Amino acid sequence: MPVAFRLPLQVFYEREARHPRQPFLVQPIGGGAVQTLTWGDVGHQARCAAHWLRARELPQGSHIALISKNCAHWIIADLAIWMAGHVSVPLYPNLTADSVTHVLQHSEAVLVFIGKLDDWPTMAPGVPAGVPTISLPLCPAGDFDYRWADLQGCSPIQDDPLPPASALATIIYTSGTTGLPKGVMHSFGALGFAATHGTELFGLGEGDRLLSYLPLCHVAERMFVEMASIYTGQTVYFAESLDTFLTDLRRARPTALFGVPRIWTKFQMGVYARIPGKRLDRLLRLPFIGKRVGHKVLAGLGLDALRIALSGAAPVPEALLRWYQRLGLDVLEVYGMTENCGYSHVCRPGQQKIGWIGLPCPGVEVRIDQAGEVQVRSGATMLGYFKDAQRTAEVLTEDGFLRTGDKGEQDADGRLRLTGRLKEIFKTSKGKYVAPAPIENRLAEHARIEQVCVVGDGLTAPMGLCVLSTVGQPEARHALQDSLERWLEQVNAALDKHERLRQLVVVKDTWAVENGFLTPTLKIKRNVIESTYGPQFQVWSERTEVILWQD
Template sequence: MPTNCAVQFLDRVEQSADREAFRFPKGEAWESVTWRQAGDRVRRLAAGLIALGIESEQRVGIASSTRYEWILADLAVMCAGGATTTVYPSTGGQDTAYILSDSESRIVFAEDESQLAKLRDHRAELPAVTKVVCFDDAHADGDWILSLDQLAELGDTHLAEHPDAVDEIARAIAPDQLATLIYTSGTTGKPKGVRLLHRTWVFEGETIKAQNLLGEDDLQFLWLPMAHSFGKVLLSTQLACGFATAIDGRVDRIVDNLAVVKPTFMGAAPRIFEKAYARIVTMQAAEGGAKEKIFLKAFEVGRKVDELRLAGKAVPLPLKVQHALFDRLVFSKVRERFGGRVRFFISGSAALNADIAAWFHAAGILILEGYGMTENAAGATVNHPDAYKLGTVGQPLPGSEVRIGEGGEVQLKGPHIMAGYHNLPDATRDAITEDGWLRTGDKGELDPDGFLKITGRIKELFKTSGGKYIAPPAIEAKFKAICPYVSQFMVFGAERNFVSALITLDPDAIAGWAAENGKEGKDYAALVNDEDVLAMVGEYVDELNAQLNRWETIKKWKLLDHDLTIESGELTPSLKVKRNVVEANNKQLIDSFYG
């Protein structure tokens, strides 16, 4: 096993020199580079960082969306012996300055003018930042700001005098040396810097490789934020397994890109699968007639076949024939929307609804749900193509452990656990038990086969004034599987006498509904106040309530006049709802439910 991430990368370059490593959009086309080409570029950039004085474990920030240059910068930082501080491109100027200051970052890679502006505006708060390297060459100023090419040229000069500098530094990096500082986006207070070591990332990649989940012939499509641990762990997995990765961080291009790239796998947050499911279902409903009947019958048959197969039972011949017909007429077309070559998707960062996973499975698309958090380098458990249970997040990664602690809390142990929170010893002590297990704050249970099921977030569980406990994520996930027009469904009612909900609609889905129902051209704000829309959503709420215990049912609800976004501060960059923010923003409305 490699001793550190830099060696892991350099070894991969040597082993797979002429194989494709990355591809990325260049205008309307895609450009491809080999491992050798990527390796040459990384060496030059790493040498440039060394020339600028970066030493062991010194931090280098990256403020950028997901793109090829992000990966080059991260690999260069690690090959120079430094440690990457990740900054989401959506992070505001004040928090960006706090993260870079708290981490004592000395150099910052900035994507474009919008990221540079944050650094210029807060330069007085960043005395440790000696240079900024911009991915956009046009912004180099010959002083504080360099271009990526200028950094590479500094590297060329350094390598001319010290040809083995990068290799010598890379080979000397200890496994317990700091590799990455990821600041958790958090819903309250200042973000906390999670200290992740080289051994944590190497372990994550190598344990996936050992399970034969992925190999050199796979092709990944990567859109996830690289500032998030889910995106970063997929890079470690790529270095271990050697597959190629197509990169484009534009979320609105995901489905279009899948059809062009034709990947064999992709990691994603549940919201992506929810949107795809809703889009396909609503499009089919809009067609109506015989096509819709065939579509619905296909999934009825698909689910029957799945139930038998997952239970280890034989599929009767008549059902098998029916299934083959529907596979040709319906399921193959669903798979084509995702490029037609997907072996599996990996879902993480939030809970995936089991009904939506079952719907995809019926269409021949396997979604392997996994579980983890920034504090354990993203991967703790994952389902396997040969051993999976829908509705669970799989079994622990080999070499790691999971236990259920006091109060049903999921706790983790293994080489992938963080070294602590940066500059926060008290928070670190609170996060790790006396016998060395990471407290996740999630509630869960292990089945007899060792598959983990997450049942809620301990802090999100609440008790009504009648003394009944409510698990909001379970109710919210049910609604998303029922209503194809919903974007977010948020349940409230702590210490209240009943449960209420705030709902947002998916702008694209509701626009499609409007076009089909004589309301084309109405904007989102008008639609959420439309009597027909309210009646339609009300029917779905009634359907949800029929599946819930009496004390869980939604008594009052309201459609918000906007969908939640990262930009509004109500979603994290990994598309999770910041529940506290939404609740604070709508306190008066929620209070009015109980007046």
């Protein structure tokens, strides 16, 4: 029996009509000032833009690209594209010109909205000749074919267009941890299925607040911020920049927040920069006082109003989850992929089992095949990869299950635990297979390690490469040497013999999005790490030191 759900535009029209004066989007505009747009404001601007798009007389279902950092007009442009009967194609706001060209040409985009960007001059050459550009508010300086003011000069459309559930709504290009990104096609029905049932899990509503800071072009922020705010009526606050992030966070005082593990780690590192970890842990253990200290720490971060804290995109170190619990905050893990709208598994409030993600989301079927691969099926599954029938057939089974590429297991209650990526598992020269993700997750629990990558394909034993946290970097090397040696010994003691690391290499580089080591959602790119340091793997593995420092 099909599960009932509502479509995104249908829900938006209802809110626009019911409370047009209620705040919807709060946008920083510089100098500490903000612009608040109501549901009526958003509807009016989207309808004017939809009128302009209709007047272009493009074929129905044309692909229109959107290149911008998170901002109010990202969401308004997305709504306008849908109202005009077209398909939105969001791009990451920090792509190279070559990547921009690839996505725009592959997606067959006929127009491009250009919004808030940090380095437009390096991206601009990537827009193919003949593809018109439209500047949004807060856009960088440049030559654009049309301005947002041109679109707003049109009268708003008066009808409430509603594409069918089966219609293509968006093509989301994966962030590409390996190789070129794939264009994931999602229907309005898939978005509606995930948003309708996902928002029912947490009891969020019109009095709640979100902070938007992870890329909206990524499926997680698209669902947790754009779709969730439309379906629940939450107010969305936008972050202005990295420099103002804490100010933006305190302004929003979100009641719900989604973050990748590295964001939750950075919050912790920020706290440790102000108060030593051991002292804080002692204070948190004190009766009565500990609870007040935890609340004060959360208030300093702007997280004291948080009711729902979620983490996804990668495993969260168990020690980090327990640290937040001591502060009085349960960070709940979620699991999903671009290919299923990020809608697969989530830990329910009050049902947290450390080390396990949680139960399947409503309407999601789960099975684990003989190789241990997690496979899922639901109404949120993609239509396929755009112009790539072969890879679509490789990832979707004949009976409609999505091959996740993740190995996992379920407990008696149906909770899921991931044990590694099938493609990331490597074989040592001794013929033994090693899954790096669980080992990396354990190593990352050390307070001075911020990022870690375990390698070992073809080596006699695995080794770990790590980047120190901002707290660990200033510390004396000899003090860290002893601490890291003890930690590696402790981690190895819990591993099977063939999994034990020969050494831990502290690299001097920073792994960031800007230099290509991380995806825009802060996942490590293993292929980049292996190509960068690979020539030294054999030399390092022949050294006798347990902790090596790259000089």
